[in-house]
Amino acid sequence: xxxxxxxxxxxxxxxxxxxxxxxxxxxxxxxxxxxxxxxxxxxxxxxxxxxxxxxxxxxxxxxxxxxxxxxxxxxxxxxxxxxxxxxxxxxxxxxxxxxxxxxxxxxxxxxxxxxxxxxxxxxxxxxxxxxxxxxxxx
Numbered sequence: 001x002x003x004x005x006x007x008x009x010x011x012x013x014x015x016x017x018x019x020x021x022x023x024x025x026x027x028x029x030x031x032x033x034x035x036x037x038x039x040x041x042x043x044x045x046x047x048x049x050x051x052x053x054x055x056x057x058x059x060x061x062x063x064x065x066x067x068x069x070x071x072x073x074x075x076x077x078x079x080x081x082x083x084x085x086x087x088x089x090x091x092x093x094x095x096x097x098x099x100x101x102x103x104x105x106x107x108x109x110x111x112x113x114x115x116x117x118x119x120x121x122x123x124x125x126x127x128x129x130x131x132x133x134x135x136x137x138x
Contacts, residue, residue: 010103011074013046014067016053016060016085025081032079032105043077053085060085064092073098080106 013036018025036043049071051063073096080086086106093102 009042009075010040010046010077012071012076013043013048014064014076014078014089015048015050016064016078016080016089017050018053018081018085020054021081028081029079036077036079053081057084057088060088061092064089065095068092068096068098073101076102078102078104080104082106 013033015029015032017029033048049067051067053060053063055063076093076098078086078089078093080089083106086104089102090099090104093099
């Protein structure tokens with residue numbers, strides 16, 4: 001979505017954060033934004049929405065659903081603090097008929113999310129692994 005020819009530019013960035021967890025998870029979100037700024041300098045002109053990603057899958061799913069009910073469907077880059085947030089955001093966009101309007105970046109540790117990345121047509125754009133999980137076989 002972001003840099004492929006003919007796919008258009010992102011119209012907004014949604015960050016699923018976890019403020020209650022402290023500064024370390026916030027560094028993940030900061031890293032996502034720094035990477036976007038480096039690769040897509042025009043991202044500075046795009047609105048950024050910050051949502052609280054705390055809770056279980058159903059709670060996060062509801063947070064993103066609520067956001068989508070209040071905001072018109074736009075081409076969206078989603079930065080998620082963890083895998084649960086990423087998967088919930090994907091599901092909420094798909095339910096709203098916006099599965100093709102989003103791309104998700106998140107840290108991957110769980111097999112469930114690696115399967116999502118391999119799913120044909122997924123909007124999961126990027127993943128990164130911790131050093132420990134980089135040695136796992138997928």
